Amino acid sequence: MSEGIRRGYFQALVLCDGHGDLRLARAALTRRGAAIHDAACVADAMGVLDSVPIDVALLAWPPAEAERTARTLLDAQPSLRLLAFGPNDDVRTAVAMIRLGAVDYLVHPIDARRLDEALDRLEVDLAAADEPARAWSDDEVLYNGNPPIVLVGASPEMVRVRKVIRALADSDATVLVHGDTGTGKEVVARAIHHVRHGMNGPFVAVNCAQISGELIESQLFGHVKGAFTGAVADSQGFFRAAEGGTLLLDEISEMSPPLQAKLLRAIQEREIVPLGSTEPEPVDVRIVAATNRDPLRAVADGTLRPDLYYRLSQVNIYLPPLRERPKDLPGLIRYFVGLHAKRCGTRPKRIEPRVKEFLVQHDWPGNVRELENVIHRIFTFQKSHHGLLVSNLLGHVPAAARAAGRTAPADGPLTEADVVPLDELERGAISGALAVTGGNRTQAARLLGIERHRLTRRIRAYGLDGPDGSRRSAPAGGLCAGRT
Numbered sequence: 028m029s030e031g032i033r034r035g036y037f038q039a040l041v042l043c044d045g046h047g048d049l050r051l052a053r054a055a056l057t058r059r060g061a062a063i064h065d066a067a068c069v070a071d072a073m074g075v076l077d078s079v080p081i082d083v084a085l086l087a088w089p090p091a092e093a094e095r096t097a098r099t100l101l102d103a104q105p106s107l108r109l110l111a112f113g114p115n116d117d118v119r120t121a122v123a124m125i126r127l128g129a130v131d132y133l134v135h136p137i138d139a140r141r142l143d144e145a146l147d148r149l150e151v152d153l154a155a156a157d158e159p160a161r162a163w164s165d166d167e168v169l170y171n172g173n174p175p176i177v178l179v180g181a182s183p184e185m186v187r188v189r190k191v192i193r194a195l196a197d198s199d200a201t202v203l204v205h206g207d208t209g210t211g212k213e214v215v216a217r218a219i220h221h222v223r224h225g226m227n228g229p230f231v232a233v234n235c236a237q238i239s240g241e242l243i244e245s246q247l248f249g250h251v252k253g254a255f256t257g258a259v260a261d262s263q264g265f266f267r268a269a270e271g272g273t274l275l276l277d278e279i280s281e282m283s284p285p286l287q288a289k290l291l292r293a294i295q296e297r298e299i300v301p302l303g304s305t306e307p308e309p310v311d312v313r314i315v316a317a318t319n320r321d322p323l324r325a326v327a328d329g330t331l332r333p334d335l336y337y338r339l340s341q342v343n344i345y346l347p348p349l350r351e352r353p354k355d356l357p358g359l360i361r362y363f364v365g366l367h368a369k370r371c372g373t374r375p376k377r378i379e380p381r382v383k384e385f386l387v388q389h390d391w392p393g394n395v396r397e398l399e400n401v402i403h404r405i406f407t408f409q410k411s412h413h414g415l416l417v418s419n420l421l422g423h424v425p426a427a428a429r430a431a432g433r434t435a436p437a438d439g440p441l442t443e444a445d446v447v448p449l450d451e452l453e454r455g456a457i458s459g460a461l462a463v464t465g466g467n468r469t470q471a472a473r474l475l476g477i478e479r480h481r482l483t484r485r486i487r488a489y490g491l492d493g494p495d496g497s498r499r500s501a502p503a504g505g506l507c508a509g510r511t
Contacts, residue, residue, distance in 0.1 A: 037082040040075055042096070044068045044088055049112065051137045052085055055146060068095055076103045084151060087112040093122040101127060105183075108149055112137070119328040124314050125323055130343070131310075132323070141337060147200070148342055169193070170221035178211070178218055179362045180355035184347050188215065191344060196222040201294065201314045203279075203339045205322050206346030209396030209476075212317040213275065215344060219315055220273035230271030233265050236281035244286055245302045248293070254303025269312045278323040279316040279339065284332060291335045313338065349398065350390040359388055359395060363402035393476055400476035454489045457482065461491065 039061040043049050056063055064079060066072035075081065084107050088096050093113060101107055111124040113133035123134045131145040167189055171177035178189055192215065195202070202219055204212045213232060220230045238246055247253070249264025265274060276282075282290065293299045294314055298307040316339045318325065325331035349355065391397050460471040472482040486492045 037041075038062050038064065038079050040064050040066060040072060040079075040081045040084040040100075042069070042072045042084060042086050042088065042100070045395075049085060051139060052112070052142060055139075055142055055395055056083070056085075059146060069099060072100060073103060076100070080104075081107060083110065085110050085112065085205050090114065090117045090120045093120050095128070097124060097127050097129070110145055110149070117224075118323065122321060122323045125343070125345075128345075129423075144337065144341060162404065169218040170225070175425075176214065176218045176221050177362065178214060179358050180352065180356055182352040182354040184352055185355060186463050188344060188346065191342065192218050192222055195219055195342065198342075199223075200341040201316070201339050202342045202344060203322060203336070204315060204317045204344045204346065206319065207348045207394055208319045209394035210346035210348060211395050212319075212346060213277065216273070216275040216315040216317060220313070223313065224272055229269055230273050230275070230278060231265050231269040232275040234277045236278040243282070244289065247286075247290070248299045248301050250302035251304045254301075257359070258303065261301075264299070264301065266293065266310050266312055267308070271311055273313045273315055276314065276316045278318060279335075280318045280331045281491045284329075287332045287335050291332065291338055294338055342396070349394045350392075353387075356387055359398055360402065363399050364405075367403055367405075397476050401475065404474060453485065454491070457485055457489065458491055461486075 037060065039056050041049060041053060041063055043065075045067065061083070064075045064081070066075055066296075070330065072084075081104060084100055086097055086100070086109060090113055093111065097109060097111065099446055100108065109124070109127065111121075111127040111129045111132045112135060113120055113124075113132065123133040129150050131141075133141055133145060163222060167179070168175050168177050169189060169192055178185065178192070180186070180188075203214075204215050216232070217230060220228075224230075233246070235243065245258075245262065245264065246266050249267055250258050251261050251263045252258055276290075291311070296307070297311070299307045300307050318331075320330075322331060322336055322340070326333050326336050349359075386398070386401070393400070456475060457471070460474045461468070464470040464474065468482055468486070469479055473481040475482065
């Protein structure tokens with residue numbers, strides 16, 4: 028790691044119930060310039076927080092009370108960086124700590140290398156916090172290139188994500204980005220690349236779930252001529268294609284365990300061995316991994332190797348689902364309206380109040396990607412097929428209505444007659460999208476916000492792949508009116 032945190036002076040709270048041996052951790056903090064404040068109970072810890080601006084807290088507490096104690100500390104000082112310790116068989120507490128924002132969860136006995144890596148990650152957070160405070164715009168531009176990289180959001184969670192990305196401009200640490208599907212993991216990966224490399228160096232994105240097990244090793248590391256049947260020429264592979272830049276490994280937990288072991292070695296040794304060769308080749312690549320699964324749960328159920336997880340998560344970025352950061356919705360709506368207006372060559376439209384109300388109240392299970400697709404549809408259907416868009420929008424259930432197990436009608440009390448079966452809503456949406464796009468499944472999948480292969484399966488399931496595919500009628504009504 029760089030020497031910034033080692034030369035700096037920061038305040039550390041160590042809250043330990045006496046059962047966890049934190050001598051190694053205390054010694055490592057002291058070497059890095061920390062002033063350590065010990066606490067044997069929560070009351071003592073609160074007293075320290077009241078009198079000293081603590082930067083880092085080390086928590087080794089009984090599992091039954093660990094989460095509640097961590098919340099108490101964070102409520103008292105939200106800017107606190109938390110490093111948690113506990114037994115190696117307590118996955119539930121480990122997951123809870125990471126979701127609360129802990130830099131890491133280390134098990135007893137403490138591994139010196141793991142501890143050092145966790146403290147290295149603290150450096151990134153502390154460096155981000157030292158950035159001069161200023162007003163963040165809703166559409167903060169992280170890279171002002173063509174196209175620009177924009178990470179929209181006024182919520183504290185997104186402000187922190189942007190700060191961490193900026194702090195990575197001078198670092199080549201591996202990064203693990205995790206969050207639900209559609210939260211913007213690839214946008215974050217591209218931002219990490221561009222704040223470091225700008226227009227220099229390639230950005231290569233690989234979806235590990237979409238490459239067959241027989242091909243992915245060759246695709247990643249390359250192969251030499253004759254390595255297998257059909258290998259008629261040498262192939263460089265994704266690692267060498269990303270030389271001097273960034274390699275995004277999306278859906279990393281879908282990779283087979285044997286290949287994860289080879290990936291771990293490639294990252295650690297910074298070299299690869301092409302399939303069919305025995306000669307290692309050095310590579311200079313920044314690795315960003317992404318997953319829509321909880322990485323610690325993936326480790327617990329055996330789909331993600333623990334050693335690979337710890338190697339990938341030198342910096343850990345969690346993207347919360349959109350429903351947990353409603354403060355970001357107005358800025359995202361404005362951003363996507365402006366973006367699609369520019370793409371369509373029109374002025375931004377004013378969204379009608381009833382549709383805007385839906386956008387704000389909906390809990391967005393598809394997250395930012397779903398929101399963008401809905402705004403895209405508003406512009407796609409602004410001159411025709413308005414009713415189809417209304418039908419598609421109302422096919423989603425606002426959070427309050429979903430809690431009641433019903434959809435919301437336009438007027439009057441809710442009744443059983445107001446409920447439309449989900450398969451009917453989905454069939455109508457797919458049929459309409461195919462009609463609008465002239466049967467182009469790629470464009471229809473983009474409008475609907477799903478992958479093309481999933482759309483194809485649904486088309487077959489609903490019998491829409493022939494000339495007899497029917498289309499459900501939709502209510503009339505416009506969506507856009509006037510100018511902003």
